[in-house]
Amino acid sequence: MDSNERLFEITFAMMKDQKHKLMLDDFLYLNDNLSDEHPFVEDDELKMASQLMPMKFMFTMTVVCVKGCLHVNVNLMDIEMHENDALLLTPGSILERIEPEPDTKLLIMAFANDIDNSALNFATASVRKYFLRPALFHGDKEDMEELLGVYKLMRLILTHRRNDYTREKIENLLKGLTLLFLGQKSRFEQEQNYQRPTRQEEILLDFIQEVHDGCQEHRDLKYYADRLCLSASYLAHVVSETSGRHASEWIKDAVILEAKAMLHKGSYTVQQVSLALNFPNQSFFGKYFKSAVGVSPRQYQQNG
16 A cells, blocks of 8 residues: 555545536635535535545635534534634645534635745645644624635636636735735734733644644654654643643544544555554554544444
8 A cells, every 4th residue: 555545635636627616727626605506515525525534635725604604623623613714724634524504605715735826825834833723714794705706706717717817817816815814813813812822832733733744654752842852751741731631642633533534435454554554563553543432443444
């Protein structure tokens, strides 16, 4: 098995430019259910996605709740989105759940990783640096009016494609959207008397990101401490004091999420999952998995 194949990974190659969905050169994907003619609940891709979760997205994606409520679990964190909220997911985000309540209106924008847009790239970096939760932006009615105006203009440009400057037009509109999100972030922080993360909170966030990126190969706290240029004992203390959870719990949760996704997909044997996640043998992996989930990997796969 290819060592790079772990979770069910969603790439642009799996997205389709058809019906209400629009794509531009493996660069941008747009979809929404703003019209009653295009409900997500009847969308074959969403049905397939729900059956394959958890899954890893290999591109940047923004989900906007225009109306109603949306329940999401990403990177082990539960998020409840309401009207005028926007959620930015960075490449490698692991999605376990996306469940809209009845009559919820959403729009989705997905961007390729090599997008040439400095503002969008800055926003992605700022998310990892300053948010202890995935990047959830809280807007207001005026923000949503601006966002919908830009989104609808992008759809219009992609529908017509009247000249060779389509991509350039879209890139500039995306920069405007990114600045809108950053403006929401700044205003929300001011309204909530936002305090910048403490040094301990920054360490926690960096630790979570390192675990998210490295849990397929590493379960040793010392590895992550070395990555952050800290002692293992100090990192363990900071994580426990700041999050209320032991560092080992964060690591185990991330490893188990990767394992669940591979087992749930059904394309890999328990032995293959064990090897892919760098366990010394299948027996050790089985005990590790059962201690966290309550059933063996084989039972989980059969019941999935």
